[in-house]
Amino acid sequence: MDQIVLKNVTKNFTTKTLGTVTAVDNLNLTIQKGECFSFLGPSGCGKTTTLRMIAGFEDLTEGEIHLCGRPVSVKSKNLYVPPEERGLGMVFQSFAVWPHLNIFENVAFPLKVRKVDKAQMHERVAKALKHTSLDGMEKVFPGSLSGGQQQRIALARAIVTNPEVMLLDEPLSNLDPKLRESMRFEIKELQKEFNFTIVFVTHDQSEAMALSDRMMVMDMGKVIQVGTPTELYNQPINQFVHKFLGLSTFTYVNIRDGKAYPEGDPENALPVEVPANAESRMIMATRPNQIDMNRTSGYPSEVVKRSFLTNHAEYLVKVGDAVIKIQTPHRNEFAQGETCYLRFPGAMWYAADSEELEAERNRRQLV
Amino acid sequence: MRRSNVNPDMARLDGKKFSMDKFLTILSFVILIIVVIIPMLMIVYNTFFVDGRFDTTLFTEIILDPANVGAMWNTIKIALLVTVLGTLVGLFFAWLLGRSDIPLKGLMRSMFTIPYMFPPFFGAMAWELLLSPRSGYLNNWLVTTFGLASAPFNINSIGGIVFVELSYYFPFVFMQVVSALERMDPTLEESARIAGAKQWYVIRRITMPLVLPATSAGALLILTSSLSHFGVPAILGFSKKIYTLPTRIYQLISRASGSFQGIREGAALSILLVIVVMLALWLQKAVLKTGSYDIIKGKSMRPMLIKLRGAKIPLLIISFLSLFVIVVVPLLMIVLVGLLRAYGLPLSMENFTLDNFVNLFNHKMVADSVKNSLFLSVASGVIAMFLGVMIAYVINKIRPRGKTALEIISILPYSIPGIVLAIGVILAWSGNLGLNLYNTIWIILVAYIARYVAFSMKSASASLQQVHYSLEDAARSSGATHFESLTDITLPLIRPAMISGFFLIFLPAMRELTTSVLLYGPYTRTLGVAIYSLRSDGYIVDASALAAMTILLIIIVNAIVNAIVKDRKKG
Numbered sequence: 001m002d003q004i005v006l007k008n009v010t011k012n013f014t015t016k017t018l019g020t021v022t023a024v025d026n027l028n029l030t031i032q033k034g035e036c037f038s039f040l041g042p043s044g045c046g047k048t049t050t051l052r053m054i055a056g057f058e059d060l061t062e063g064e065i066h067l068c069g070r071p072v073s074v075k076s077k078n079l080y081v082p083p084e085e086r087g088l089g090m091v092f093q094s095f096a097v098w099p100h101l102n103i104f105e106n107v108a109f110p111l112k113v114r115k116v117d118k119a120q121m122h123e124r125v126a127k128a129l130k131h132t133s134l135d136g137m138e139k140v141f142p143g144s145l146s147g148g149q150q151q152r153i154a155l156a157r158a159i160v161t162n163p164e165v166m167l168l169d170e171p172l173s174n175l176d177p178k179l180r181e182s183m184r185f186e187i188k189e190l191q192k193e194f195n196f197t198i199v200f201v202t203h204d205q206s207e208a209m210a211l212s213d214r215m216m217v218m219d220m221g222k223v224i225q226v227g228t229p230t231e232l233y234n235q236p237i238n239q240f241v242h243k244f245l246g247l248s249t250f251t252y253v254n255i256r257d258g259k260a261y262p263e264g265d266p267e268n269a270l271p272v273e274v275p276a277n278a279e280s281r282m283i284m285a286t287r288p289n290q291i292d293m294n295r296t297s298g299y300p301s302e303v304v305k306r307s308f309l310t311n312h313a314e315y316l317v318k319v320g321d322a323v324i325k326i327q328t329p330h331r332n333e334f335a336q337g338e339t340c341y342l343r344f345p346g347a348m349w350y351a352a353d354s355e356e357l358e359a360e361r362n363r364r365q366l367v
Numbered sequence: 368m369r370r371s372n373v374n375p376d377m378a379r380l381d382g383k384k385f386s387m388d389k390f391l392t393i394l395s396f397v398i399l400i401i402v403v404i405i406p407m408l409m410i411v412y413n414t415f416f417v418d419g420r421f422d423t424t425l426f427t428e429i430i431l432d433p434a435n436v437g438a439m440w441n442t443i444k445i446a447l448l449v450t451v452l453g454t455l456v457g458l459f460f461a462w463l464l465g466r467s468d469i470p471l472k473g474l475m476r477s478m479f480t481i482p483y484m485f486p487p488f489f490g491a492m493a494w495e496l497l498l499s500p501r502s503g504y505l506n507n508w509l510v511t512t513f514g515l516a517s518a519p520f521n522i523n524s525i526g527g528i529v530f531v532e533l534s535y536y537f538p539f540v541f542m543q544v545v546s547a548l549e550r551m552d553p554t555l556e557e558s559a560r561i562a563g564a565k566q567w568y569v570i571r572r573i574t575m576p577l578v579l580p581a582t583s584a585g586a587l588l589i590l591t592s593s594l595s596h597f598g599v600p601a602i603l604g605f606s607k608k609i610y611t612l613p614t615r616i617y618q619l620i621s622r623a624s625g626s627f628q629g630i631r632e633g634a635a636l637s638i639l640l641v642i643v644v645m646l647a648l649w650l651q652k653a654v655l656k657t658g659s660y661d662i663i664k665g666k667s668m669r670p671m672l673i674k675l676r677g678a679k680i681p682l683l684i685i686s687f688l689s690l691f692v693i694v695v696v697p698l699l700m701i702v703l704v705g706l707l708r709a710y711g712l713p714l715s716m717e718n719f720t721l722d723n724f725v726n727l728f729n730h731k732m733v734a735d736s737v738k739n740s741l742f743l744s745v746a747s748g749v750i751a752m753f754l755g756v757m758i759a760y761v762i763n764k765i766r767p768r769g770k771t772a773l774e775i776i777s778i779l780p781y782s783i784p785g786i787v788l789a790i791g792v793i794l795a796w797s798g799n800l801g802l803n804l805y806n807t808i809w810i811i812l813v814a815y816i817a818r819y820v821a822f823s824m825k826s827a828s829a830s831l832q833q834v835h836y837s838l839e840d841a842a843r844s845s846g847a848t849h850f851e852s853l854t855d856i857t858l859p860l861i862r863p864a865m866i867s868g869f870f871l872i873f874l875p876a877m878r879e880l881t882t883s884v885l886l887y888g889p890y891t892r893t894l895g896v897a898i899y900s901l902r903s904d905g906y907i908v909d910a911s912a913l914a915a916m917t918i919l920l921i922i923i924v925n926a927i928v929n930a931i932v933k934d935r936k937k938g
Contacts, residue, residue: 056560057560082560083560084561084563084564084565086561087563088561090561092558094552096552096554096557098558099577100576100579109559109562109572110562110563113563113564113565113568114563158561161562167561
């Protein structure tokens with residue numbers, strides 16, 4: 001069943017310094033019931049604006065949004081349902097726990113505005129607190145609590161109404177790395193227990209990959225790719241997605257007679273299969289840990305620098321004019337200055353991003 | 368922290384037995400004791416001791432005198448009304464500007480700061496010109512236009528005093544709350560909307576409680592300011608025999624024309640005033656739960672502005688109408704009356720002349736007062752600024768054992784009514800202790816320094832806290848002496864705070880009335896006193912002209928300050 005539907009959603013902001021900026025550009029998206037769906041992208045890509053439009057904190061410039069089959073924002077009909085009537089749960093990056101109310105009052109707040117009777121309120125708050133390991137702390141004021149505890153209060157407050165949809169706005173970015181991992185797990189457990197659809201925003205790709213069933217990568221207000229974490233990692237649609245989802249090694253290559261020559265080396269072709277529709281100049285993308293580095297066959301190269309790290313060794317090697325990074329297991333060791341041969345299984349091919357695109361991306365960071 | 372328990376090795380770092388740190392600490396204490404503590408002790412001593420013997424007859428007589436008790440109730444009544452109404456008005460405008468989509472916010476904000484710039488007794492003068500029951504211009508116009516039997520408004524009343532004080536003091540709450548609203552994390556309110564709460568419910572249950580600390584800080588400022596306020600009740604109350612404690616103290620002393628008995632009576636009544644102020648502070652703490660919440664975190668998202676829709680235009684009109692009445696009308700009235708050929712003539716073109724302004728320059732008393740005020744403002748500004756920096760340095764960087772006491776003593780004069788401070792200064796420096804400064808300009812200077820040192824101390828403290836001690840240490844390790852590290856590193860770093868500290872003193876000193884009205888001698892009138900005396904001697908147009916000149920002077924200085932501040936921000 002379609003839980004959240006966005007149709008042609010566009011949002012323009014006008015600022016004094018930068019003029020009109022299209023924060024979200026003609027976005028179409030359907031999120032299924034029970035899914036854990038993440039919006040991923042660099043800051044300024046429009047992911048937070050999209051989430052805030054679903055929540056009802058931002059109006060649309062164009063398009064429509066439907067929640068659980070009910071239209072909540074339809075620009076053409078001038079329909080706009082305020083946030084308090086959308087029946088959502090939401091957790092904010094800053095937790096937004098109210099410092100003047102104690103934990104019980106914080107969590108009971110959504111029930112209080114819904115005029116739930118006392119007995120039921122206590123029962124439901126107790127359940128929410130139990131599932132967030134906050135039982136026994138009802139009377140505590142949140143001001144002095146740690147980030148992790150405040151996060152739990154925010155979660156408890158969001159689940160206490162049993163919402164069908166839970167919006168999470170960078171919920172883990174204010175926590176320290178260790179806590180982040182355990183909170184991920186707790187959020188998944190809560191989803192199993194309370195059965196809600198999760199939509200969450202993050203700029204942390206490992207967080208997105210660990211939590212999501214499907215994810216959407218955004219850049220400059222546009223959807224770049226939607227898919228499962230595996231699809232996005234293994235078949236990134238362009239250089240941007242490739243770079244965003246993990247360590248990447250990019251090599252500029254010139255294509256001649258169906259062979260790929262790295263820039264600065266017209267002699268040795270790379271041992272790769274060139275796609276049929278390749279232009280004369282392309283970018284070859286690989287992951288540093290997928291490059292095969294050996295002493296027998298492949299593209300001849302030289303080790304520029306070797307670093308010994310805890311889980312693997314890292315080499316900088318020459319490919320034409322460029323120096324690229326390779327990660328290998330420790331058993332396969334090369335000395336600095338040694339000749340080596342490279343193979344690139346699973347290389348991906350992209351047209352190079354234009355410079356204007358890069359400039360536009362930088363401009364948007366300022367908004 | 369690091370220097371709190373100075374060990375001998377650390378002290379020897381300075382290369383002298385008697386370190387500069389110790390010198391600065393002792394000097395700060397000595398100056399503050401002379402300037403602040405001695406005058407306060409003199410009030411208590413002269414009230415309770417006669418010829419060296421403890422005696423409470425004077426104090427009991429004074430506090431049982433029905434006239435004084437009446438003055439006390441008036442003071443409390445006025446202060447409470449001003450506080451409650453001022454808080455409501457301030458909150459309303461703060462919400463309107465901080466959270467709604469009302470247009471022209473920038474213009475409104477700058478208008479709200481104008482009352483800060485002018486002394487409230489100018490407003491009292493202006494409103495008396497408009498609304499005094501016998502000859503107020505507006506009253507007369509209303510009577511003739513609508514054929515009324517008597518004047519509809521009477522500014523010479525408790526209500527009138529409350530109205531004028533209100534229009535000057537509500538920005539205290541407004542400023543505090545609007546800045547709290549702007550710094551507040553908007554998701555605190557958004558999470559309540561998502562939880563299902565309507566706009567009005569969010570305002571009542573989330574926004575208001577969270578800005579309560581800011582509100583009560585502003586309300587406290589209104590309350591203490593109003594309790595110790597002299598100018599407005601002096602201008603509006605005397606003619607109708609409505610007294611408040613500060614004006615009653617003034618009356619006791621001026622009626623006794625400087626006799627010691629009169630000053631002692633004033634001192635005794637001052638103690639009552641201080642008790643009332645302290646009680647008010649204590650009561651406020653007991654009633655309102657203060658404390659500050661950490662509400663300033665999270666992303667710097669623009670808060671969602673509340674659409675006023677149909678109410679937008681009416682609210683805009685109400686706002687500008689009240690701003691016009693509060694800000695523009697009194698200023699305009701002062702200037703127009705200052706232009707009149709004679710008081711009482713209708714306000715029309717053919718009655719206007721610049722003669723009053725020209726005459727001011729030929730008036731000996733006026734010329735003296737301009738000179739005196741300029742001298743006093745510059746001198747007290749410079750001295751109190753450096754004194755404040757020194758005390759702030761001792762409190763924040765040297766951190767000696769008595770630093771809390773030092774801080775309290777330097778802030779004390781800030782919460783003590785100006786009129787009380789004046790009496791203490793008279794008792795201390797008119798011969799009782801061997802030094803007689805009475806009737807000289809120096810006694811006013813000493814009072815100003817005591818009154819304003821807290822301003823520069825606070826401004827320098829805030830700035831010094833930003834200067835990490837490693838910066839000074841780096842200078843020491845590069846070979847600078849302690850003194851050099853101070854003059855080459857620390858002082859240049861806090862220079863902006865020193866400059867703003869100077870103007871924080873210069874501007875209020877320029878228009879000071881409350882303290883100097885008790886301390887002036889025949890040749891040491893200040894601008895405030897000159898305007899006040901001209902008016903009470905019946906020279907209404909001259910008083911207005913001089914007030915208009917003062918306004919012009921303040922505007923010019925403010926423009927210069929703003930230009931300096933802007934330049935600094937660019938650089």
